[in-house]
Amino acid sequence: MRIITEELMMKRYVSVLLIFITICAVLAVSACAKPPTAEMENAAAAVARAENEPNVLVYAENMLRQAQDRLVRMNEAANSKQYDEARRFAQEAVSLAERAINEARSAETSARAAEAAAAASDEKARTDVSNLINSVKASITEAEQALQNAQKVENIRLDINAITYEIDTAKKHIQDAETFLAGKQYDEAEDAAAAARSSVSSAMTWIADAARESSKKK
Numbered sequence: 001m002r003i004i005t006e007e008l009m010m011k012r013y014v015s016v017l018l019i020f021i022t023i024c025a026v027l028a029v030s031a032c033a034k035p036p037t038a039e040m041e042n043a044a045a046a047v048a049r050a051e052n053e054p055n056v057l058v059y060a061e062n063m064l065r066q067a068q069d070r071l072v073r074m075n076e077a078a079n080s081k082q083y084d085e086a087r088r089f090a091q092e093a094v095s096l097a098e099r100a101i102n103e104a105r106s107a108e109t110s111a112r113a114a115e116a117a118a119a120a121s122d123e124k125a126r127t128d129v130s131n132l133i134n135s136v137k138a139s140i141t142e143a144e145q146a147l148q149n150a151q152k153v154e155n156i157r158l159d160i161n162a163i164t165y166e167i168d169t170a171k172k173h174i175q176d177a178e179t180f181l182a183g184k185q186y187d188e189a190e191d192a193a194a195a196a197r198s199s200v201s202s203a204m205t206w207i208a209d210a211a212r213e214s215s216k217k218k
Helices: 002-032 037-052 061-079 083-151 160-182 186-217
Strands: none
Touching (some): 037 061, 037 083, 083 186
């Protein structure tokens, strides 16, 4: 009789244990079968931040569209009570939204740096060409003065027409150079200034040659 009682008690104990395990399992399943509210709210906030971030549409539009797509899928999965899928889509939405923000900020920084470099290069080109033009203009003035002085020398043989032509040509090139400079056409301005310098150089060479020949005759 005692053995039968112990066996009966053991069966009851096992039965109670199985019931307890079953209840725990049900509770665990119930706990897991809840929508990932926190993750979903975090995902929605992350995508909203990306949408409001300046220049995301300019530099990271594709990434933003992917984040928005994951947000839609997250809500669809949650409505279908596919909570694991909803959680996964929420995590992907957050990751994509953050990447969109980071990419946009990085691209904007690079763009600003490129603009600054371009502006610096533009300023240097403008300054260099402007200095060249001013230098050639000073040379033209020197050539005109040299011609006037040379004409006062006795027995000097000057080709005044040729020299004057070169000086006038230099002046025309300088006018062109200044026009190009105003239009930020720096290469063209530099070429025109160089042409003016060449004409001035020719004029000065003829004056100098004439002066040497004149000194030999004395």
